[in-house]
Amino acid sequence: MDPYQTYTVKQLFEQLAQTRERREAEQLLGEIIKRYEKPLVGKLRTLIPYNEDLIAQVLNDVFMDVWKKRRTLASVETPRAWLLQVLSFKVSDAFRKRKNNEEYMGNIPQDYFEIPENHPDFDEERYRRMEERIQEAIERLPLMRRTIFTMKKLDGFSIEGIARMLKLKEQTVKNHLYLAKLQLRKILKKSRKEGWK
Amino acid sequence: MYDPRDIKHIIRRGLKGTFTAQDVAIFKSAQMIYEENELLEMEMDVLEELEAELPGVMPEPSMDAETIIRTEMHQCIRCRLIKGMRVGGGIAALWLIWLGIMAINDWWSEQTVPSAYEKLVTAGDRIPSSEFACTIYWGNSATIVGKESRGRLGRFGDKELRRRDNGELELVQLPSQFAFSTGHQPDIRVITGAQQQCAVWLPDGSLIRLDAASDLSFPMEKRSAPNTEIGLTGRALIRVHEHADQHPRTVLLHTPNGSLATQEGEFAVLANRTDTRVTLLGGRVEAQFPIDNGYRILTNTGDQVTYDRCCTDVQGNINMILSEVTRTDPWQAVTWTTRERNYRNVSLREFVLEMNRTYNLGVKSVNCIPEQKTITASIHFKDPVGKIYGYIREAGLAMYESNGMISFCGPEFDPGRPRYPNRVSDSLDLMDVLHSRDLLAAVPR
Numbered sequence: 001m002d003p004y005q006t007y008t009v010k011q012l013f014e015q016l017a018q019t020r021e022r023r024e025a026e027q028l029l030g031e032i033i034k035r036y037e038k039p040l041v042g043k044l045r046t047l048i049p050y051n052e053d054l055i056a057q058v059l060n061d062v063f064m065d066v067w068k069k070r071r072t073l074a075s076v077e078t079p080r081a082w083l084l085q086v087l088s089f090k091v092s093d094a095f096r097k098r099k100n101n102e103e104y105m106g107n108i109p110q111d112y113f114e115i116p117e118n119h120p121d122f123d124e125e126r127y128r129r130m131e132e133r134i135q136e137a138i139e140r141l142p143l144m145r146r147t148i149f150t151m152k153k154l155d156g157f158s159i160e161g162i163a164r165m166l167k168l169k170e171q172t173v174k175n176h177l178y179l180a181k182l183q184l185r186k187i188l189k190k191s192r193k194e195g196w197k
Numbered sequence: 198m199y200d201p202r203d204i205k206h207i208i209r210r211g212l213k214g215t216f217t218a219q220d221v222a223i224f225k226s227a228q229m230i231y232e233e234n235e236l237l238e239m240e241m242d243v244l245e246e247l248e249a250e251l252p253g254v255m256p257e258p259s260m261d262a263e264t265i266i267r268t269e270m271h272q273c274i275r276c277r278l279i280k281g282m283r284v285g286g287g288i289a290a291l292w293l294i295w296l297g298i299m300a301i302n303d304w305w306s307e308q309t310v311p312s313a314y315e316k317l318v319t320a321g322d323r324i325p326s327s328e329f330a331c332t333i334y335w336g337n338s339a340t341i342v343g344k345e346s347r348g349r350l351g352r353f354g355d356k357e358l359r360r361r362d363n364g365e366l367e368l369v370q371l372p373s374q375f376a377f378s379t380g381h382q383p384d385i386r387v388i389t390g391a392q393q394q395c396a397v398w399l400p401d402g403s404l405i406r407l408d409a410a411s412d413l414s415f416p417m418e419k420r421s422a423p424n425t426e427i428g429l430t431g432r433a434l435i436r437v438h439e440h441a442d443q444h445p446r447t448v449l450l451h452t453p454n455g456s457l458a459t460q461e462g463e464f465a466v467l468a469n470r471t472d473t474r475v476t477l478l479g480g481r482v483e484a485q486f487p488i489d490n491g492y493r494i495l496t497n498t499g500d501q502v503t504y505d506r507c508c509t510d511v512q513g514n515i516n517m518i519l520s521e522v523t524r525t526d527p528w529q530a531v532t533w534t535t536r537e538r539n540y541r542n543v544s545l546r547e548f549v550l551e552m553n554r555t556y557n558l559g560v561k562s563v564n565c566i567p568e569q570k571t572i573t574a575s576i577h578f579k580d581p582v583g584k585i586y587g588y589i590r591e592a593g594l595a596m597y598e599s600n601g602m603i604s605f606c607g608p609e610f611d612p613g614r615p616r617y618p619n620r621v622s623d624s625l626d627l628m629d630v631l632h633s634r635d636l637l638a639a640v641p642r
Contacts, residue, residue, distance in 0.1 A: 030262035039244035081237030127222040
């Protein structure tokens, strides 16, 4: 039995960062590939349909990046999210490299995360209503949470910056943010039950 | 609606391409509540779920850790090689550029940077060559070269003398049909008198600048061809260029008590009957003097060697001494080329000797000038001799004239000359006595 099967992905990343043994590192990378190759291929198929060669190349690049950056992997907080981010960068790179090819011009796929506001499916009015609801929910947060949440989400300050400005510890800011999001979800869930659509 | 499960459902629809307008709006607004990492984690959950739900649809894994590691290693090696080649190429390029710069610099130096001689000739504070004058002797003929002389000045056997526009003389070798051999041919002699200087280009391309009271002899007979032999008495600045010939040519300079040889060099020579001093400005000069271990090589700018009298032995023979090669300021050896010579607290003896050379004062001896006496003076090359006398008198030195010669040792008495009247003090200035200025006053009544 593979000893690394029971490891979480975070543990795999940390172990890969620490180990100096080539064989162990190889096994750890193999385990990461084994776990995430298929999900990543699934994602790639939504981004680059009908181009298995390019998919294979991008996938190869993603795991190559994991290997190259293995010494810094211990600092990755959310490894799975990190893998998807790397994937996104590699897809962009692959398309940029082929930019001169007419076939790909203007055909760069977009992640559904990056929904443009002029997308045909985008309902401006509905989005605005939802935003208002969220704003109302935000206003119902306690003062400190509201302030921190607003600074982070609307004003775009970093956690470090907020901590410095409000003279708080970074962990306190993170806690406030976590609680604010939890409370917002509760408020919004409650609003929906009350009949809001 | 903003529950993670709901969001995951929306992501699932997004991945399947079945996003609705409501999904888009919810997902966009959810980005305010959820961090990007959280949404990505949710997305990964969904992808894993999808993969678990449709195992047959996805292809078998094709990635292999070993292959990736090997590929990365190859890439790394290639990357390092390319980097190394770039660095090597860069160094090679820099080296080539450096070589190119050095070559251009050398070429440019040859083209534009004047040699020590040219610096002297062209520098603003040097005596211009248009002022040059001298006399050329060949056998019984004499050619006086003045400031106004121009063009072809004469022919000496198969050599022709010309004066360039800049005032320099040029000895040109004529074609062989002009050559004639009727036995011994006298040397060509270039002689400078008082307050005269002269520059002569020899047929081999050597350039010799003569100070006042100098004598350059150039043999018409090719004694040691292809080498050039010349003789010098006096003071000169000599430039010898290296020849492009396969066999190196040497210029041999004979002084009254030594000889100097060079294939390429610039040097100043002070060649008197009793002493020789050589100062190197550039190149290499070999000096040979008639004394044990009398061979010296001068290779660095400023190298100087002096061959001079040192002492007299018990039999009354004068012994000579040859100094080691010492480093001096080379420009001091060529101050005689300047328009204005400035002397600050220099030895009066040195000053008198220098002026004697330039103005041909006829100084008999400087031994009577006190050694510790110094003088500060500024002499322009056109200053009259009277100014020199003035400086010497100002320094507190009495001059006595005898048979056209100047002495600093007091009046001289020789048997062939009437003596002073009785009781006339010998300490009186002879000039005054001769001009009867103090004679009556001196004679007791």
